[in-house]
Amino acid sequence: MKNRWFSVMAVVLLLAVAGMVLSLTGCSGVAAADVQPVSVNVNSQQGIWVNGQGKVTVTPDIAYISMGVSAQAATVTEAQAQAAAAMDKVIAALKSNGVAEKDIQTQYYNIQQLTRYDNVTQQSVVTGYMVSNSVNVKIRDVGKAGVIIDAVATAGGDYTRINGVNFSIDKPEQYYAQAREQAMADAKAKATQLAQLAGVTLGRATYITESTSSPYVPYPYPIKAADAVQSPTTYITPGEMDVTVSVQVAYAIQ
Numbered sequence: 110m111k112n113r114w115f116s117v118m119a120v121v122l123l124l125a126v127a128g129m130v131l132s133l134t135g136c137s138g139v140a141a142a143d144v145q146p147v148s149v150n151v152n153s154q155q156g157i158w159v160n161g162q163g164k165v166t167v168t169p170d171i172a173y174i175s176m177g178v179s180a181q182a183a184t185v186t187e188a189q190a191q192a193a194a195a196m197d198k199v200i201a202a203l204k205s206n207g208v209a210e211k212d213i214q215t216q217y218y219n220i221q222q223l224t225r226y227d228n229v230t231q232q233s234v235v236t237g238y239m240v241s242n243s244v245n246v247k248i249r250d251v252g253k254a255g256v257i258i259d260a261v262a263t264a265g266g267d268y269t270r271i272n273g274v275n276f277s278i279d280k281p282e283q284y285y286a287q288a289r290e291q292a293m294a295d296a297k298a299k300a301t302q303l304a305q306l307a308g309v310t311l312g313r314a315t316y317i318t319e320s321t322s323s324p325y326v327p328y329p330y331p332i333k334a335a336d337a338v339q340s341p342t343t344y345i346t347p348g349e350m351d352v353t354v355s356v357q358v359a360y361a362i363q
Contacts, residue, residue: 156315157303157360161296162353163288169276169347172254175216176261177243178268185220185238192240195268202264203246206257212247243272251276255343276347285321288354292319296358304362312361322353 178199180191203213219241224233248254254274262269278284304311 156362157300157307157311159296159299159303159358159360161292161294161299161356161358163291163293163295163355165284165288165291165352166349167278167281167284167352169278169350170249170251171277171279172248172251172345172347173275173277174246174248174254174258175243175272175274176246176258177217177241177270177272178265179239179241179270180268181223181237181239183237185240188220188238188240191268192242195265196242198264199261199269200244202260203257206253206260207250208246208248208257212249214245214247215242216245217241217243241270243270249279251345251347254345258343258345274345276350278350278352281352284352285354288321288352289319289356292354292356293358296356300358300360304360307362310363312363314358315361316357316359318357320355322351 176199178192178195180188180195182188182191200213204210219239221239221241222235223237223239225236226232227234246257248257258271262271301311
């Protein structure tokens, strides 16, 4: 009899617990089977993405001249001696025209064996040696570039080699700042128009990246020493160059 009583009480307790669970679920208003995981999709490309460009045209104030000497002789010793003597005169001419020691940098030094092919013996025959020595010279007064080239050509004579000229800007930071302002204004104008066309409100910038161009203008062709001495003063003009900044900007939309 007692065992039967305990069995009945156990069933009653189980039913009561089940009823409480059902009651709590019902009060929440959401059935257990109705609960679904929430997925949040974040797209880093949301918003308005635009590119902006800025450009400032500047007259270069620095000239770089690649110059040096080249000598040929039957032996290395002779070629070296000739090249060294000519280079000493070239360096002296540079310094006498206001070029500082720090603005003269060795760029290239080479000793090359010269040969010819003998059709009889079918072998290469050494005919001599060539010694070349080149420096890169920074001219801080662009207006003196032609005068300096003439002085070097005169000092080095037939050993002189002028390999080329290019131009740059000594302190381009202020021009980059101007071009950057133009680039950001360009990007903002484009984004504003796109927002108006799309019927949305333009928000703040959320991403910005920048790329710049180096202010460097190469001379179109090398200058030969012979060209430098044909006229009273070699004509060298820096022309103009562009400092450009490009930006990519992402704007939020509201």
